Amino acid sequence: MNAIVTVVGQDKVGIIAAVCALLAEYNVNILDISQTIMQGSFTMVMAVDVEKATVSVGDLRTALEQLGEKMEIAIRIQREEIFNAMHRI
Amino acid sequence: MLNQKDILSTIEMIDQQHLDIRTITMGISLLSCCDPDAKRACDKVYDKITRYAERLVKTGEDIEREFGIPIVNKRISVTPMALVAGASETEDYVPFALALDRAAKTCGVNFIGGYSALVQKGMTLADEKLIRSIPEALARTDLVCSSVNVGSTKAGINMDAVALMGRIIKDTAKATEAQDGLGCAKLVVFCNAVEDNPFMAGAFHGVGEAEKIINVGVSGPGVVHHALQAVKGQPFDVVAETVKKTAFRVTRMGQLVAQEASRRLDTPFGIVDLSLAPTPAIGDSVARILEEMGLEVCGTHGTTAALALLNDAVKKGGVMASSSVGGLSGAFIPVSEDEGMIAAARSGVLTLDKLEAMTCVCSVGLDMIAIPGDTPAETISAIIADEAAIGMVNCKTTAVRVLPAVGKTVGDTIEMGGLLGSAPVMPVHPESAAEFIARGGRIPAPMHSLKN
Numbered sequence: 001m002n003a004i005v006t007v008v009g010q011d012k013v014g015i016i017a018a019v020c021a022l023l024a025e026y027n028v029n030i031l032d033i034s035q036t037i038m039q040g041s042f043t044m045v046m047a048v049d050v051e052k053a054t055v056s057v058g059d060l061r062t063a064l065e066q067l068g069e070k071m072e073i074a075i076r077i078q079r080e081e082i083f084n085a086m087h088r089i
Numbered sequence: 090m091l092n093q094k095d096i097l098s099t100i101e102m103i104d105q106q107h108l109d110i111r112t113i114t115m116g117i118s119l120l121s122c123c124d125p126d127a128k129r130a131c132d133k134v135y136d137k138i139t140r141y142a143e144r145l146v147k148t149g150e151d152i153e154r155e156f157g158i159p160i161v162n163k164r165i166s167v168t169p170m171a172l173v174a175g176a177s178e179t180e181d182y183v184p185f186a187l188a189l190d191r192a193a194k195t196c197g198v199n200f201i202g203g204y205s206a207l208v209q210k211g212m213t214l215a216d217e218k219l220i221r222s223i224p225e226a227l228a229r230t231d232l233v234c235s236s237v238n239v240g241s242t243k244a245g246i247n248m249d250a251v252a253l254m255g256r257i258i259k260d261t262a263k264a265t266e267a268q269d270g271l272g273c274a275k276l277v278v279f280c281n282a283v284e285d286n287p288f289m290a291g292a293f294h295g296v297g298e299a300e301k302i303i304n305v306g307v308s309g310p311g312v313v314h315h316a317l318q319a320v321k322g323q324p325f326d327v328v329a330e331t332v333k334k335t336a337f338r339v340t341r342m343g344q345l346v347a348q349e350a351s352r353r354l355d356t357p358f359g360i361v362d363l364s365l366a367p368t369p370a371i372g373d374s375v376a377r378i379l380e381e382m383g384l385e386v387c388g389t390h391g392t393t394a395a396l397a398l399l400n401d402a403v404k405k406g407g408v409m410a411s412s413s414v415g416g417l418s419g420a421f422i423p424v425s426e427d428e429g430m431i432a433a434a435r436s437g438v439l440t441l442d443k444l445e446a447m448t449c450v451c452s453v454g455l456d457m458i459a460i461p462g463d464t465p466a467e468t469i470s471a472i473i474a475d476e477a478a479i480g481m482v483n484c485k486t487t488a489v490r491v492l493p494a495v496g497k498t499v500g501d502t503i504e505m506g507g508l509l510g511s512a513p514v515m516p517v518h519p520e521s522a523a524e525f526i527a528r529g530g531r532i533p534a535p536m537h538s539l540k541n
Contacts, residue, residue, distance in 0.1 A: 004096055034093050045093045058154040076100070078157035080091070085341040087095040 002031065002080040003050050003057055005064065009073025011042035019046070019075065022067055026060060028053045042073070047080070103158060106311035107373040108339065110346050111366045112162040113149050114287035116294035116302040116359065117141050119168040119203075123176035130177045131188035138165060138192035138201075141301050141356075146197040148353045152346055160346065161308075161508070165193060166292035167203035175215030182219050186226035186233050193232040200275075202234040202292035207282070210244040210531070220250070223257050227272035228264035234290035240280035240477040242484045245534040251477065252526045254278050255470030262462070262493040269503040270492050274425075274457065277490040278473050280480030285360050285415045291453075291488060302359035303351045304416060307343035307407075308366045309335070310427075311373045313399075317381045328382060329402045336363065336406030344411045362416030363407035364452055365399070367427035369510035375399075375420050376429025376439075387429055388439030396420060397450035417486055419452025425492070425505065425512035426457055435513045441472075449479055454487040459503050459512035462495040469493070471522035474532075482535050 007019060016035070023030060028048050035044040050057055061077050068075035102108035122133035142165050149163040167189065174182045186204050193201035204226055206216040223235050237254055240246035258273055265272035277291040284295020287304035294302070316335045320327050343361045351358035367375045376387035379395040400419045408414050422444065424430045433439035441458065448454040454476045460469075473489045480487030494503045494514045504511045 004091070006096060006100055008097075008100075036093070038097075043093075043097065045096050047091075056155075058151060061154055061157070076157055079155050081345055082156045082158060082342060083091050083096050083099055085345040086099055086338045087091065 001049070001051050003048050003077050004080055004083060005046040005048055005075065005077045007042065007044040007073055007075045009042055009071070011037060012071070015042060015071065015073065016044065018067060018071060019064070022063060023048060026054050026063070028060065102312050106315045107368065107370060108309050108312050109159040109161050110305060110343060111308040112164050112287050112306040113145070113160055113346070113350050114164040114166055114292055114304045114306065115142050115145050115354070115356065116166045116285065116298055116304060118294055118298065118300050119173045120296070123173055125176065125178050127174070127177040127179035127184060130173065131184050134173065134185065134188045135192045138167065138189070139195045142196045142198065144354060148350060151353070152349055156346065158342060158346065162199045164198050164287070164289060164292065165196065165201045166287070166294045167201065168294050168296065169205040169207055170203055171206040171213070171215045171219040172296065174219060175213060180218065182222040183226050183229060186222070186230050189233050190230035198232070200232050200234050200289045202236065202289050203294060204233050204235040205237060205293045207238045208247050208250045209238050209241040210247060212247070212250060220253060220257060223276060224260040224264040224272065227261055227275055234275045234292065236277045236279055236282065236291045236293060238279040238282040239473065240481050242281060242481050243534055243538050246280065246474065246477045246481055246532040248474065248526070248532060249529045251470050251473050252529060254473055255466035255468070255526065258469050258491065259466045259493055262495050266495045269505060270495055271505055273492045274490065274505055274509050277488050279486065279488045280477035281484070281486045283416060283486055286417055287362050288364065288366065288417060290490065298359070299357055301356050303347060303354060303356050304359040304362065305343050305347035305350070306362040306364060306366065306416065307339050309339040310365050310367045310375050310378055312339060313365065314372070314374070314378045314381055317378060325398060329398055332399060332402035333406035336403045337410045340407035340410035358413070360413045360415030361407070361411040363403055363411070363414055363418040364416065365403055365420040367421065367423065368508055369426055369428050369431070371428055374427045374429035375422055376427050376433055380429065386436060386438040387433040388443050392443065393446050393450055396422070396447050400451040417452040421453055421456065422447055422451060423457035425459065425510040426508060431511065431513065434515055441515055441517060445475060445479070448476065448487055449483065452486065454480070455489045455491060457490055457492065457509070457512060459492045459494045459514045460517050461498045461514055462493050463498070464493055464517050465521070465523065467521065467523040467526040468517055470526045472517070474526070478532070484537070
C-alpha cells in the first residue's frame with residue numbers, strides 16, 4: 001500500500017533529513033521524492049510504501065504532524081488512492 | 090507516478106477551498122422492530138441502531154485520518170417512524186423519538202433522520218399521530234430530524250396534510266422558542282421525497298431499501314468557485330465545462346470514501362449524492378459561485394439561469410464519477426447555511442419569490458429561510474403548496490424548511506450556530522391564503538403522471 005507524504009513550508013536546513021529519519025524509524029520505504037521551491041516555499045512530495053510500516057497510516061499521520069509542528073512546516077500523509085481517484089480515470 | 094501539481098492541487102482544495110465529505114449516512118431498516126408493545130418496540134429500535142451503527146463514527150474518523158479528507162458528519166437514517174410505531178398500541182409516539190435520540194447519542198453521530206411520515210396520497214392513523222407529535226418530539230430531543238412527504242408527481246398533493254404541516258411548523262417553532270425555533274431547522278416538508286437521501290433534515294431509509302446501507306454526500310462549493318475564478322469573462326460553454334471537471338473530481342473522492350466505508354463497515358454501498366452543499370464559512374458558498382458568473386448580487390435577474398447551468402453541470406460531471414448516484418444530487422440553496430445567501434437576503438436583493446423561482450432549477454427547495462414569527466399557519470401551508478406544486482409538475486424533489494422566528498420580524502436575525510448558521514428574517518406576502526388552504530382535499534396528479 002502506497003501513501004503520499006507532502007511537506008510545505010519555509011525552507012530551512014534539515015527538513016528532508018528529519019522527515020526521512022522519522023519514516024525510517026517506522027520502517028516506511030521511500031519510493032520517490034520530488035522537491036522544489038514554489039513561490040518561495042519549500043515543497044516536497046514523496047511516494048512511500050507503508051506496507052511494512054510498524055504503525056498504521058493514522059498513527060504515522062500523528063507522528064508527522066508533531067514533527068511538522070516542531071519544525072514549523074506542514075507535513076501530511078495521505079493514502080495514494082485519493083489522488084488516483086481525483087486525477088486518473 | 091502522480092504528478093506533483095495534481096497532488097498539491099488536491100491538498101489546496103482540502104486546505105483552502107473547504108473540500109470535504111459532507112456526510113457518511115448509514116441507512117438502517119427498522120421494520121423488524123415493530124411490536125404491539127410500544128416500550129418493547131422502542132427498546133428494539135435502540136438496540137438495532139446501536140448494534141448496526143456501533144462502528145460508524147470510528148470508521149469515519151479512521152478514513153478521515155488515513156486519506157486526509159475531512160468527513161464533517163456521520164449520520165443515521167431510519168425507516169419512516171410512522172411505519173414502525175404504527176404497529177404499537179399507543180397514542181403517544183414521542184418515546185420513539187426519544188429512543189432515536191438516545192441511540193444517536195450512544196453512537197456519537199451528529200443527527201438521526203427518519204421521524205417521518207409519507208402522506209402524499211392520504212394519512213393513516215399512525216401518520217397523523219406521528220405528525221401531531223412532531224413539535225413535542227423535536228423539542229424533547231437534540232439529534233432527531235423529522236420529515237413529511239405531502240405530495241408526489243404520481244399521487245398529487247395532499248392538501249389536508251399541507252394544511253396540517255403549516256400548523257405543525259408554527260407549533261414546533263413555539264415549542265423550541267428558547268433556542269430561536271431550532272426545531273424547525275430539523276423539520277422538512279417534501280414533495281417527491283427520495284428514499285436514499287444522506288442529507289439532513291430530510292434523510293430517511295425508504296422501504297424499498299436494503300437492511301442497511303451506506304450513502305455518502307460530497308460537497309465542494311469552494312472548489313467550484315475557485316475553479317471559476319480562473320475562467321473569468323469566458324463564455325458559458327467554458328463555465329459549464331469547468332464545473333463538470335471539478336464536480337467529477339469531487340465525486341470521485343466521494344465514491345472512494347463511500348466504497349471504503351462500505352467495506353470497513355461490511356454494509357452495502359448505496360449511493361453518492363452529488364449535491365453542492367454550502368456551509369456558513371467564507372469561501373464555501375453557492376451564492377458566491379453564481380456571483381462569480383457575473384451577477385452583482387445573488388438574487389438579481391439572471392440568478393435562475395446561472396443556477397440552472399451550475400446544477401446541470403454538477404450532475405453531468407458527477408454522474409460519470411460514481412457507480413451509483415442518488416439522493417438529491419444538485420445544488421442546495423439553504424439561506425442560513427450559505428454566507429453569500431445570507432448577505433444577499435440581508436441586502437434585500439434575494440427574496441422569497443426569487444428563491445422559489447430558483448428551486449425550479451436546482452435540488453430541494455425553500456431551505457432554512459427565516460420568516461416573521463407572526464406569519465399565519467395558512468401562509469406557511471400556502472408556501473408549502475406552491476413548492477410542492479413545482480416538484481409535482483416538474484417531476485423533481487422539492488421541500489420547504491422555513492423557520493418562523495417567534496417574536497421577531499423583518500430586519501431581525503435568528504442564530505442557530507454551527508453548520509445551521511444564522512438567518513435574516515425575510516418578508517412574506519401579507520395577503521391571506523386562508524380560504525385556499527381551508528378547502529383541504531387533494532390536488533390531483535398532473536397529466537404526465539399517467540405514463541403507463
